[in-house]
Amino acid sequence: MTLAELKKLLEATGYPVAYSHFNESASKSPPDPPFITYSAPDTSNFMADNKVYKKITNAQIELYTNIKDLEAEAKLEQLLDESNIPYEADETWIESEQLFQRIYDLGVI
Numbered sequence: 165m166t167l168a169e170l171k172k173l174l175e176a177t178g179y180p181v182a183y184s185h186f187n188e189s190a191s192k193s194p195p196d197p198p199f200i201t202y203s204a205p206d207t208s209n210f211m212a213d214n215k216v217y218k219k220i221t222n223a224q225i226e227l228y229t230n231i232k233d234l235e236a237e238a239k240l241e242q243l244l245d246e247s248n249i250p251y252e253a254d255e256t257w258i259e260s261e262q263l264f265q266r267i268y269d270l271g272v273i
Contacts, residue, residue, distance in 0.1 A: 165249065165272050167204060170223060173247060174200050177239050179227075197263060198229045198236040208271060218273065225251075225268040232264055244268070 165173075167183075174181045180195040184203045202225045210218040229236055244251055251270040258265055 165247070167202075167221070167223065167272060170202060170225075170272060173243055173249075174202060174225065174240075176243055177236075179236070196230075198227060198233055200228070200240070201226045204272070221272045223270050223272045225270070227266040227268070229264045229266075230262065237266060240268070244270070 171181060180199040182201050185201055186194045202223060204221045204223050206222050208220045208222055209216045227236060227240055249270055251268045253266060253268050255264065255266045
């Protein structure tokens with residue numbers, strides 16, 4: 165799955181989706197939660213003999229909600245499960261933003 169395909173999959177949730185962050189401008193305010201961002205912070209390439217044999221991008225999906233939203237989590241996880249995308253998840257409360265952040269880590273080839 166490519167990052168472009170991942171974006172299309174995330175858009176199927178019906179929530180606003182952006183790479184890394186939503187741009188704030190005078191004409192457009194950030195979306196209300198729930199919303200999703202995704203990024204590709206690093207790689208875990210398969211290497212041998214001084215060569216990269218398979219490029220693997222580590223992707224992160226971040227689901228932001230203003231309450232613990234089990235329905236939003238289930239919707240996103242169902243899409244990942246149906247697409248046979250393995251993931252790990254972690255959660256935190258962002259006090260300064262008053263938002264829950266659920267982070268899904270996965271590999272994209």
